[in-house]
Amino acid sequence: MRLYKYFLILCLVCAASHVQAQFSFTFMPEIHGRSMDGLMMVKIGNHTQEKKFVQLVVTVREAKAGQILTVRTAPFELYPGVTSPLQSSVFNSNVSFAQNKLASIVRQSNYFPEGDYEYCFALEGTGTSGEPGTLQEYCFDYQLQPLSPLMLLEPYEDETVCTPRPALFWQPMMPSIPGLQYRLVLVEVKPGQQKAEAIHYNMALVNQPNIPSPFLFYPAIARPLENGKTYAWQVTAYKNDVILGTSEIWTLNAQCDDLAADQKNEPVYNNIQVLAQRGYFVAHGNVTFIMDGVPRSENLVYSITCLNKPNLNMKRLPAVPLNPGLNLVNIDVKDRRSFVDGYFYLLKVELPTKETKEIRFLYKSK
Incomplete structure (x- = not known):
């Protein structure tokens, strides 16, 4: 009899584990936990073989202020695989704010200030699929700090350089986010053209993504700078195709009597x-x-x-x-x-x- 009880308990535990494993949440609080809009960037995994009619309930709490808000989406169909909530259900979401100072700030600005947050996601069945109640719930903790501005360092704004392949440096974005990468774009500025216009419309001499560190040695395969010309450059920080920050646009001038000779003798370094x-x-x-x-x-x-x-x-x-x-x-x-x-x-x-x-x-x- 005792052996039968142990066997029954083991079966119940395995069954509960199986149910919990049917749904999952993927959320990056360091990126999407900074705004209310980012909350709906969560990825929901339906590991069953059939679609479910569900609602997503998101609750955000802060360690000192307590509960900040609760978002309840309209019901939507969750198909097998990994997906995000439907835009229609997000648009028709019901948002309830708590009665505290931090919640008022979020209501007015749509952004979460610095703090120690807990983001909880609950998937609830609507009853249409025959499974009312909470199907899965998971919480993500993150100490949110404001991101520092992305600032260029060298060459300085409007500096004249005497090398066809200058090294480019910028200040890293803080706090450090695992997996953060940079993209650097450098273009020629035509006479009479504004640098912002040049960055957006001119053909790039350098368009280098996936830069892990806050510097770039001029790529060996890129066309070198030409004497007497002006160039504009800009850096963007991103993770998983989500832009986290963009620097100002700076210009540099390639001007040197010996630039042609320097171009020939300049050592080229590549990874x-x-x-x-x-x-x-x-x-x-x-x-x-x-x-x-x-x-x-x-x-x-x-x-x-x-x-x-x-x-x-x-x-x-x-x-x-x-x-x-x-x-x-x-x-x-x-x-x-x-x-x-x-x-x-x-x-x-x-x-x-x-x-x-x-x-x-x-x-x-x-």
């Missing part, structure tokens, strides 16, 4: 991961690339093999010291006999993760 995905690159006397994530001061672990003459002796390669963090690696090989103009070579580099990357390059003597 080693990007170089490994290409067929090959051209090394003009120096092999250059960017390596990030170096944990400590150490020497670069690498080897070079001549593809034209595999038996060519490639000993006595220069030692390349690395510093913790990001490094602009420059391997000077122009005075070495084993490097022949027009020959192809294979560079093998050990990354900080102990992964090995292979990069082909064509050597050109300066």
Whole structure:
């Protein structure tokens, strides 16, 4: 008899777990928990094999102020898979605000001020599908802090640069949000044109997405800056296609008597991961690339093999010291006999993760 009771309890627990696993919520409070409109960006997973008639109830609480508001959508059909509430049901939602100061601020501005919030999502059956009551409920906690403005740093506004491939820096957006990335756009400003108009309508010289850090070394594949021309650039911060901030538009002027010579001799640095995905690159006397994530001061672990003459002796390669963090690696090989103009070579580099990357390059003597 006792064994039967244990078996019955186990079956009930498994059944309850199965019911709870039929629905799920995906919500990013660091992004969508900043406004009332963002609450409806929640993704609801229906893991059953049939559609359900449901209502979504969202309750927002703050640690000190207590309950802020409750949103109840109109009934809608929830199909199998992952989806968001229907726009029609969101438009016809009923919003109830609490009687406190914080709730009044949210009612007037539509935005949640800084605070320690709890976002609770409850999925309720309407009875039409034969399952009245709460089907699933889950809460997300997040300490909401205002995002700092996205500010450009270098080159300064309207600065004159004497390089065809300048490095571009900006202030990172704070607080730090996991998965946040940046996009940088740089365009030429035509004579008599406003910089905002240029950014929106001109063909971009640089349109680089998926930038993880607050800087960009001018891409090697992008057309270099030309002497006597003015350029505009802007940075956007985003996560999962949601824009979190946009910087001002700054201009820079490419003006230098020796710009053509600088363009020829300027070392070009590109991320080693990007170089490994290409067929090959051209090394003009120096092999250059960017390596990030170096944990400590150490020497670069690498080897070079001549593809034209595999038996060519490639000993006595220069030692390349690395510093913790990001490094602009420059391997000077122009005075070495084993490097022949027009020959192809294979560079093998050990990354900080102990992964090995292979990069082909064509050597050109300066």
